[in-house]
Amino acid sequence: MTRSIRPDAVLVQAVIAGALSFAHLHDLAAAAGQDGWKAWAYPVSVDLLLVAAWRRLRSDGPSRLAWCWFLIALVASLGANVATAGFLDLEHPPALLRLGVAGxxxxxxxxxxxLAHAPKSVGDRVPVPPAPAAPAPEPETLPDPEPDAVPSADEAAALPAADPTGAPAPAMPVPAALVDHxxxxxxxxxxRTGTRIDADTLRARLGVPAPMADDIAAQLA
Structure with missing residues:
Protein backbone atom coordinates (compact mmCIF):
# COMPACT_ATOMS: atom_id res chain seq x y z
CA MET A 1 0.00 0.00 0.00
CA THR A 2 1.54 3.26 -1.10
CA ARG A 3 1.13 6.38 0.99
CA SER A 4 0.70 9.71 -0.73
CA ILE A 5 3.37 12.28 0.05
CA ARG A 6 1.81 15.53 1.22
CA PRO A 7 4.03 18.61 1.50
CA ASP A 8 4.22 20.22 4.93
CA ALA A 9 4.60 24.00 4.92
CA VAL A 10 6.46 24.01 8.21
CA LEU A 11 8.88 21.32 7.03
CA VAL A 12 9.50 23.14 3.75
CA GLN A 13 10.17 26.38 5.63
CA ALA A 14 12.59 24.58 7.98
CA VAL A 15 14.49 23.08 5.03
CA ILE A 16 14.80 26.45 3.30
CA ALA A 17 15.94 28.23 6.48
CA GLY A 18 18.43 25.47 7.28
CA ALA A 19 19.87 25.53 3.77
CA LEU A 20 20.32 29.31 3.84
CA SER A 21 21.93 29.27 7.28
CA PHE A 22 24.17 26.40 6.17
CA ALA A 23 25.28 28.36 3.10
CA HIS A 24 25.94 31.52 5.11
CA LEU A 25 28.13 29.63 7.59
CA HIS A 26 30.04 28.06 4.70
CA ASP A 27 30.61 31.43 3.03
CA LEU A 28 31.79 32.99 6.28
CA ALA A 29 34.23 30.14 6.98
CA ALA A 30 35.54 30.34 3.41
CA ALA A 31 36.03 34.11 3.71
CA ALA A 32 37.99 33.57 6.93
CA GLY A 33 40.50 31.34 5.16
CA GLN A 34 38.90 27.88 5.63
CA ASP A 35 38.77 26.40 2.16
CA GLY A 36 37.70 23.01 0.80
CA TRP A 37 35.94 20.52 3.06
CA LYS A 38 36.79 22.60 6.13
CA ALA A 39 34.44 25.36 5.04
CA TRP A 40 31.60 22.79 4.80
CA ALA A 41 32.43 21.29 8.22
CA TYR A 42 31.78 24.58 10.04
CA PRO A 43 28.02 24.79 9.39
CA VAL A 44 27.68 21.11 10.33
CA SER A 45 29.47 21.76 13.63
CA VAL A 46 27.33 24.79 14.48
CA ASP A 47 24.04 23.07 13.64
CA LEU A 48 24.97 19.89 15.56
CA LEU A 49 25.83 21.90 18.67
CA LEU A 50 22.55 23.78 18.37
CA VAL A 51 20.57 20.53 18.06
CA ALA A 52 22.46 18.87 20.94
CA ALA A 53 21.75 21.78 23.29
CA TRP A 54 18.09 21.84 22.27
CA ARG A 55 17.69 18.10 22.86
CA ARG A 56 19.28 18.50 26.29
CA LEU A 57 16.75 21.20 27.12
CA ARG A 58 13.84 19.06 25.90
CA SER A 59 14.90 15.84 27.61
CA ASP A 60 16.35 17.03 30.94
CA GLY A 61 14.57 20.34 31.44
CA PRO A 62 16.03 23.84 31.64
CA SER A 63 19.63 24.05 32.84
CA ARG A 64 22.37 26.66 32.73
CA LEU A 65 24.70 24.34 30.78
CA ALA A 66 22.22 23.60 27.99
CA TRP A 67 21.06 27.22 27.73
CA CYS A 68 24.67 28.48 27.57
CA TRP A 69 25.69 26.28 24.63
CA PHE A 70 22.35 26.77 22.90
CA LEU A 71 22.90 30.55 22.92
CA ILE A 72 26.51 30.17 21.76
CA ALA A 73 25.48 28.08 18.75
CA LEU A 74 22.54 30.41 18.04
CA VAL A 75 24.80 33.49 18.09
CA ALA A 76 27.27 31.75 15.74
CA SER A 77 24.48 30.91 13.31
CA LEU A 78 22.81 34.33 13.46
CA GLY A 79 26.20 36.06 13.28
CA ALA A 80 27.03 34.25 10.06
CA ASN A 81 23.67 35.22 8.55
CA VAL A 82 24.15 38.88 9.46
CA ALA A 83 27.84 38.99 8.47
CA THR A 84 27.13 37.66 4.98
CA ALA A 85 24.38 40.26 4.44
CA GLY A 86 26.90 42.99 3.64
CA PHE A 87 27.79 44.19 7.15
CA LEU A 88 31.34 42.80 6.81
CA ASP A 89 33.78 43.00 3.97
CA LEU A 90 34.24 39.33 3.21
CA GLU A 91 36.99 40.17 0.72
CA HIS A 92 39.03 41.56 3.60
CA PRO A 93 37.68 39.92 6.76
CA PRO A 94 38.79 41.42 10.11
CA ALA A 95 41.31 39.62 12.30
CA LEU A 96 38.69 39.07 15.02
CA LEU A 97 36.55 37.09 12.57
CA ARG A 98 39.53 34.95 11.56
CA LEU A 99 40.26 34.36 15.25
CA GLY A 100 36.68 33.32 16.00
CA VAL A 101 36.46 30.93 13.04
CA ALA A 102 39.83 29.36 13.85
CA GLY A 103 38.88 28.80 17.52
CA LEU A 115 26.43 18.24 26.83
CA ALA A 116 27.00 14.54 26.24
CA HIS A 117 28.86 13.59 29.43
CA ALA A 118 28.04 16.18 32.08
CA PRO A 119 25.77 15.05 34.96
CA LYS A 120 22.19 15.81 34.12
CA SER A 121 20.89 19.01 35.69
CA VAL A 122 23.33 18.98 38.61
CA GLY A 123 22.71 22.06 40.71
CA ASP A 124 20.39 23.57 38.10
CA ARG A 125 17.01 22.47 39.26
CA VAL A 126 15.36 23.76 42.39
CA PRO A 127 15.70 21.12 45.11
CA VAL A 128 12.42 19.68 46.23
CA PRO A 129 12.10 19.70 50.03
CA PRO A 130 11.36 16.32 51.56
CA ALA A 131 7.83 15.63 52.60
CA PRO A 132 7.19 16.29 56.30
CA ALA A 133 7.22 13.22 58.45
CA ALA A 134 3.87 12.02 59.68
CA PRO A 135 3.25 12.93 63.35
CA ALA A 136 3.57 10.10 65.81
CA PRO A 137 0.19 8.76 66.95
CA GLU A 138 -0.82 9.99 70.36
CA PRO A 139 -1.14 7.25 72.99
CA GLU A 140 -4.70 6.34 73.74
CA THR A 141 -5.83 7.43 77.17
CA LEU A 142 -7.68 4.70 78.99
CA PRO A 143 -10.76 5.77 80.92
CA ASP A 144 -10.42 5.92 84.68
CA PRO A 145 -11.76 2.81 86.34
CA GLU A 146 -15.14 3.37 87.85
CA PRO A 147 -15.26 3.10 91.63
CA ASP A 148 -16.92 0.06 93.03
CA ALA A 149 -20.59 0.72 93.26
CA VAL A 150 -21.98 0.68 96.77
CA PRO A 151 -24.96 -1.69 96.90
CA SER A 152 -28.24 -0.10 97.82
CA ALA A 153 -30.36 -1.19 100.74
CA ASP A 154 -32.52 -3.48 98.58
CA GLU A 155 -29.45 -5.08 96.96
CA ALA A 156 -27.83 -5.55 100.37
CA ALA A 157 -30.96 -7.31 101.63
CA ALA A 158 -30.86 -9.67 98.66
CA LEU A 159 -27.26 -10.72 99.41
CA PRO A 160 -26.83 -13.91 101.48
CA ALA A 161 -26.25 -13.24 105.13
CA ALA A 162 -22.84 -13.98 106.54
CA ASP A 163 -22.41 -16.95 108.85
CA PRO A 164 -22.43 -15.54 112.45
CA THR A 165 -20.27 -18.42 113.70
CA GLY A 166 -17.49 -17.48 111.25
CA ALA A 167 -17.20 -21.09 110.06
CA PRO A 168 -15.70 -21.33 106.58
CA ALA A 169 -17.96 -22.48 103.81
CA PRO A 170 -17.50 -26.05 102.68
CA ALA A 171 -14.58 -26.30 100.33
CA MET A 172 -16.17 -29.25 98.53
CA PRO A 173 -19.63 -30.84 98.55
CA VAL A 174 -20.03 -33.69 101.06
CA PRO A 175 -22.30 -36.56 100.03
CA ALA A 176 -25.31 -37.07 102.30
CA ALA A 177 -24.49 -40.75 102.69
CA LEU A 178 -21.05 -39.86 104.00
CA VAL A 179 -22.58 -37.44 106.52
CA ASP A 180 -24.98 -40.17 107.77
CA HIS A 181 -22.11 -42.59 108.14
CA ARG A 192 -17.59 -45.75 123.99
CA THR A 193 -15.58 -42.76 125.22
CA GLY A 194 -18.22 -40.45 126.59
CA THR A 195 -16.71 -37.52 124.59
CA ARG A 196 -17.56 -35.95 121.26
CA ILE A 197 -15.46 -37.08 118.38
CA ASP A 198 -12.95 -34.49 117.08
CA ALA A 199 -12.02 -33.74 113.48
CA ASP A 200 -8.72 -35.62 113.50
CA THR A 201 -10.33 -38.80 114.84
CA LEU A 202 -13.18 -38.44 112.37
CA ARG A 203 -10.68 -38.02 109.53
CA ALA A 204 -8.83 -41.15 110.61
CA ARG A 205 -12.03 -43.18 110.94
CA LEU A 206 -13.50 -42.05 107.63
CA GLY A 207 -10.26 -41.84 105.63
CA VAL A 208 -11.08 -38.48 104.09
CA PRO A 209 -8.92 -35.35 103.64
CA ALA A 210 -8.61 -32.90 106.48
CA PRO A 211 -10.72 -30.13 104.86
CA MET A 212 -13.57 -32.58 104.25
CA ALA A 213 -13.27 -33.93 107.80
CA ASP A 214 -13.53 -30.35 109.11
CA ASP A 215 -16.63 -29.78 106.99
CA ILE A 216 -18.28 -33.00 108.27
CA ALA A 217 -17.42 -32.17 111.88
CA ALA A 218 -18.94 -28.70 111.42
CA GLN A 219 -22.17 -30.31 110.15
CA LEU A 220 -22.29 -32.76 113.05
CA ALA A 221 -21.86 -29.99 115.64
Missing part, protein backbone atom coordinates in the same frame (compact mmCIF):
# COMPACT_ATOMS: atom_id res chain seq x y z
CA UNK A 104 35.38 27.47 16.83
CA UNK A 105 36.33 23.75 16.44
CA UNK A 106 37.83 23.60 19.94
CA UNK A 107 34.85 25.51 21.40
CA UNK A 108 32.33 23.25 19.65
CA UNK A 109 34.17 20.12 20.80
CA UNK A 110 34.12 21.35 24.41
CA UNK A 111 30.42 22.15 24.25
CA UNK A 112 29.47 18.82 22.69
CA UNK A 113 31.51 16.90 25.25
CA UNK A 114 29.93 18.72 28.19
CA UNK A 182 -20.12 -39.95 110.00
CA UNK A 183 -23.04 -39.50 112.45
CA UNK A 184 -23.01 -43.22 113.22
CA UNK A 185 -19.24 -43.15 113.73
CA UNK A 186 -19.56 -40.09 115.99
CA UNK A 187 -22.39 -41.70 118.02
CA UNK A 188 -20.39 -44.90 118.45
CA UNK A 189 -17.31 -42.92 119.54
CA UNK A 190 -19.34 -40.90 122.06
CA UNK A 191 -20.96 -44.10 123.43
Missing amino acids: WPALAFLGGTL ARKVAADHEA
Whole structure:
Protein backbone atom coordinates (compact mmCIF):
# COMPACT_ATOMS: atom_id res chain seq x y z
CA MET A 1 0.00 0.00 0.00
CA THR A 2 1.54 3.26 -1.10
CA ARG A 3 1.13 6.38 0.99
CA SER A 4 0.70 9.71 -0.73
CA ILE A 5 3.37 12.28 0.05
CA ARG A 6 1.81 15.53 1.22
CA PRO A 7 4.03 18.61 1.50
CA ASP A 8 4.22 20.22 4.93
CA ALA A 9 4.60 24.00 4.92
CA VAL A 10 6.46 24.01 8.21
CA LEU A 11 8.88 21.32 7.03
CA VAL A 12 9.50 23.14 3.75
CA GLN A 13 10.17 26.38 5.63
CA ALA A 14 12.59 24.58 7.98
CA VAL A 15 14.49 23.08 5.03
CA ILE A 16 14.80 26.45 3.30
CA ALA A 17 15.94 28.23 6.48
CA GLY A 18 18.43 25.47 7.28
CA ALA A 19 19.87 25.53 3.77
CA LEU A 20 20.32 29.31 3.84
CA SER A 21 21.93 29.27 7.28
CA PHE A 22 24.17 26.40 6.17
CA ALA A 23 25.28 28.36 3.10
CA HIS A 24 25.94 31.52 5.11
CA LEU A 25 28.13 29.63 7.59
CA HIS A 26 30.04 28.06 4.70
CA ASP A 27 30.61 31.43 3.03
CA LEU A 28 31.79 32.99 6.28
CA ALA A 29 34.23 30.14 6.98
CA ALA A 30 35.54 30.34 3.41
CA ALA A 31 36.03 34.11 3.71
CA ALA A 32 37.99 33.57 6.93
CA GLY A 33 40.50 31.34 5.16
CA GLN A 34 38.90 27.88 5.63
CA ASP A 35 38.77 26.40 2.16
CA GLY A 36 37.70 23.01 0.80
CA TRP A 37 35.94 20.52 3.06
CA LYS A 38 36.79 22.60 6.13
CA ALA A 39 34.44 25.36 5.04
CA TRP A 40 31.60 22.79 4.80
CA ALA A 41 32.43 21.29 8.22
CA TYR A 42 31.78 24.58 10.04
CA PRO A 43 28.02 24.79 9.39
CA VAL A 44 27.68 21.11 10.33
CA SER A 45 29.47 21.76 13.63
CA VAL A 46 27.33 24.79 14.48
CA ASP A 47 24.04 23.07 13.64
CA LEU A 48 24.97 19.89 15.56
CA LEU A 49 25.83 21.90 18.67
CA LEU A 50 22.55 23.78 18.37
CA VAL A 51 20.57 20.53 18.06
CA ALA A 52 22.46 18.87 20.94
CA ALA A 53 21.75 21.78 23.29
CA TRP A 54 18.09 21.84 22.27
CA ARG A 55 17.69 18.10 22.86
CA ARG A 56 19.28 18.50 26.29
CA LEU A 57 16.75 21.20 27.12
CA ARG A 58 13.84 19.06 25.90
CA SER A 59 14.90 15.84 27.61
CA ASP A 60 16.35 17.03 30.94
CA GLY A 61 14.57 20.34 31.44
CA PRO A 62 16.03 23.84 31.64
CA SER A 63 19.63 24.05 32.84
CA ARG A 64 22.37 26.66 32.73
CA LEU A 65 24.70 24.34 30.78
CA ALA A 66 22.22 23.60 27.99
CA TRP A 67 21.06 27.22 27.73
CA CYS A 68 24.67 28.48 27.57
CA TRP A 69 25.69 26.28 24.63
CA PHE A 70 22.35 26.77 22.90
CA LEU A 71 22.90 30.55 22.92
CA ILE A 72 26.51 30.17 21.76
CA ALA A 73 25.48 28.08 18.75
CA LEU A 74 22.54 30.41 18.04
CA VAL A 75 24.80 33.49 18.09
CA ALA A 76 27.27 31.75 15.74
CA SER A 77 24.48 30.91 13.31
CA LEU A 78 22.81 34.33 13.46
CA GLY A 79 26.20 36.06 13.28
CA ALA A 80 27.03 34.25 10.06
CA ASN A 81 23.67 35.22 8.55
CA VAL A 82 24.15 38.88 9.46
CA ALA A 83 27.84 38.99 8.47
CA THR A 84 27.13 37.66 4.98
CA ALA A 85 24.38 40.26 4.44
CA GLY A 86 26.90 42.99 3.64
CA PHE A 87 27.79 44.19 7.15
CA LEU A 88 31.34 42.80 6.81
CA ASP A 89 33.78 43.00 3.97
CA LEU A 90 34.24 39.33 3.21
CA GLU A 91 36.99 40.17 0.72
CA HIS A 92 39.03 41.56 3.60
CA PRO A 93 37.68 39.92 6.76
CA PRO A 94 38.79 41.42 10.11
CA ALA A 95 41.31 39.62 12.30
CA LEU A 96 38.69 39.07 15.02
CA LEU A 97 36.55 37.09 12.57
CA ARG A 98 39.53 34.95 11.56
CA LEU A 99 40.26 34.36 15.25
CA GLY A 100 36.68 33.32 16.00
CA VAL A 101 36.46 30.93 13.04
CA ALA A 102 39.83 29.36 13.85
CA GLY A 103 38.88 28.80 17.52
CA TRP A 104 35.38 27.47 16.83
CA PRO A 105 36.33 23.75 16.44
CA ALA A 106 37.83 23.60 19.94
CA LEU A 107 34.85 25.51 21.40
CA ALA A 108 32.33 23.25 19.65
CA PHE A 109 34.17 20.12 20.80
CA LEU A 110 34.12 21.35 24.41
CA GLY A 111 30.42 22.15 24.25
CA GLY A 112 29.47 18.82 22.69
CA THR A 113 31.51 16.90 25.25
CA LEU A 114 29.93 18.72 28.19
CA LEU A 115 26.43 18.24 26.83
CA ALA A 116 27.00 14.54 26.24
CA HIS A 117 28.86 13.59 29.43
CA ALA A 118 28.04 16.18 32.08
CA PRO A 119 25.77 15.05 34.96
CA LYS A 120 22.19 15.81 34.12
CA SER A 121 20.89 19.01 35.69
CA VAL A 122 23.33 18.98 38.61
CA GLY A 123 22.71 22.06 40.71
CA ASP A 124 20.39 23.57 38.10
CA ARG A 125 17.01 22.47 39.26
CA VAL A 126 15.36 23.76 42.39
CA PRO A 127 15.70 21.12 45.11
CA VAL A 128 12.42 19.68 46.23
CA PRO A 129 12.10 19.70 50.03
CA PRO A 130 11.36 16.32 51.56
CA ALA A 131 7.83 15.63 52.60
CA PRO A 132 7.19 16.29 56.30
CA ALA A 133 7.22 13.22 58.45
CA ALA A 134 3.87 12.02 59.68
CA PRO A 135 3.25 12.93 63.35
CA ALA A 136 3.57 10.10 65.81
CA PRO A 137 0.19 8.76 66.95
CA GLU A 138 -0.82 9.99 70.36
CA PRO A 139 -1.14 7.25 72.99
CA GLU A 140 -4.70 6.34 73.74
CA THR A 141 -5.83 7.43 77.17
CA LEU A 142 -7.68 4.70 78.99
CA PRO A 143 -10.76 5.77 80.92
CA ASP A 144 -10.42 5.92 84.68
CA PRO A 145 -11.76 2.81 86.34
CA GLU A 146 -15.14 3.37 87.85
CA PRO A 147 -15.26 3.10 91.63
CA ASP A 148 -16.92 0.06 93.03
CA ALA A 149 -20.59 0.72 93.26
CA VAL A 150 -21.98 0.68 96.77
CA PRO A 151 -24.96 -1.69 96.90
CA SER A 152 -28.24 -0.10 97.82
CA ALA A 153 -30.36 -1.19 100.74
CA ASP A 154 -32.52 -3.48 98.58
CA GLU A 155 -29.45 -5.08 96.96
CA ALA A 156 -27.83 -5.55 100.37
CA ALA A 157 -30.96 -7.31 101.63
CA ALA A 158 -30.86 -9.67 98.66
CA LEU A 159 -27.26 -10.72 99.41
CA PRO A 160 -26.83 -13.91 101.48
CA ALA A 161 -26.25 -13.24 105.13
CA ALA A 162 -22.84 -13.98 106.54
CA ASP A 163 -22.41 -16.95 108.85
CA PRO A 164 -22.43 -15.54 112.45
CA THR A 165 -20.27 -18.42 113.70
CA GLY A 166 -17.49 -17.48 111.25
CA ALA A 167 -17.20 -21.09 110.06
CA PRO A 168 -15.70 -21.33 106.58
CA ALA A 169 -17.96 -22.48 103.81
CA PRO A 170 -17.50 -26.05 102.68
CA ALA A 171 -14.58 -26.30 100.33
CA MET A 172 -16.17 -29.25 98.53
CA PRO A 173 -19.63 -30.84 98.55
CA VAL A 174 -20.03 -33.69 101.06
CA PRO A 175 -22.30 -36.56 100.03
CA ALA A 176 -25.31 -37.07 102.30
CA ALA A 177 -24.49 -40.75 102.69
CA LEU A 178 -21.05 -39.86 104.00
CA VAL A 179 -22.58 -37.44 106.52
CA ASP A 180 -24.98 -40.17 107.77
CA HIS A 181 -22.11 -42.59 108.14
CA ALA A 182 -20.12 -39.95 110.00
CA ARG A 183 -23.04 -39.50 112.45
CA LYS A 184 -23.01 -43.22 113.22
CA VAL A 185 -19.24 -43.15 113.73
CA ALA A 186 -19.56 -40.09 115.99
CA ALA A 187 -22.39 -41.70 118.02
CA ASP A 188 -20.39 -44.90 118.45
CA HIS A 189 -17.31 -42.92 119.54
CA GLU A 190 -19.34 -40.90 122.06
CA ALA A 191 -20.96 -44.10 123.43
CA ARG A 192 -17.59 -45.75 123.99
CA THR A 193 -15.58 -42.76 125.22
CA GLY A 194 -18.22 -40.45 126.59
CA THR A 195 -16.71 -37.52 124.59
CA ARG A 196 -17.56 -35.95 121.26
CA ILE A 197 -15.46 -37.08 118.38
CA ASP A 198 -12.95 -34.49 117.08
CA ALA A 199 -12.02 -33.74 113.48
CA ASP A 200 -8.72 -35.62 113.50
CA THR A 201 -10.33 -38.80 114.84
CA LEU A 202 -13.18 -38.44 112.37
CA ARG A 203 -10.68 -38.02 109.53
CA ALA A 204 -8.83 -41.15 110.61
CA ARG A 205 -12.03 -43.18 110.94
CA LEU A 206 -13.50 -42.05 107.63
CA GLY A 207 -10.26 -41.84 105.63
CA VAL A 208 -11.08 -38.48 104.09
CA PRO A 209 -8.92 -35.35 103.64
CA ALA A 210 -8.61 -32.90 106.48
CA PRO A 211 -10.72 -30.13 104.86
CA MET A 212 -13.57 -32.58 104.25
CA ALA A 213 -13.27 -33.93 107.80
CA ASP A 214 -13.53 -30.35 109.11
CA ASP A 215 -16.63 -29.78 106.99
CA ILE A 216 -18.28 -33.00 108.27
CA ALA A 217 -17.42 -32.17 111.88
CA ALA A 218 -18.94 -28.70 111.42
CA GLN A 219 -22.17 -30.31 110.15
CA LEU A 220 -22.29 -32.76 113.05
CA ALA A 221 -21.86 -29.99 115.64
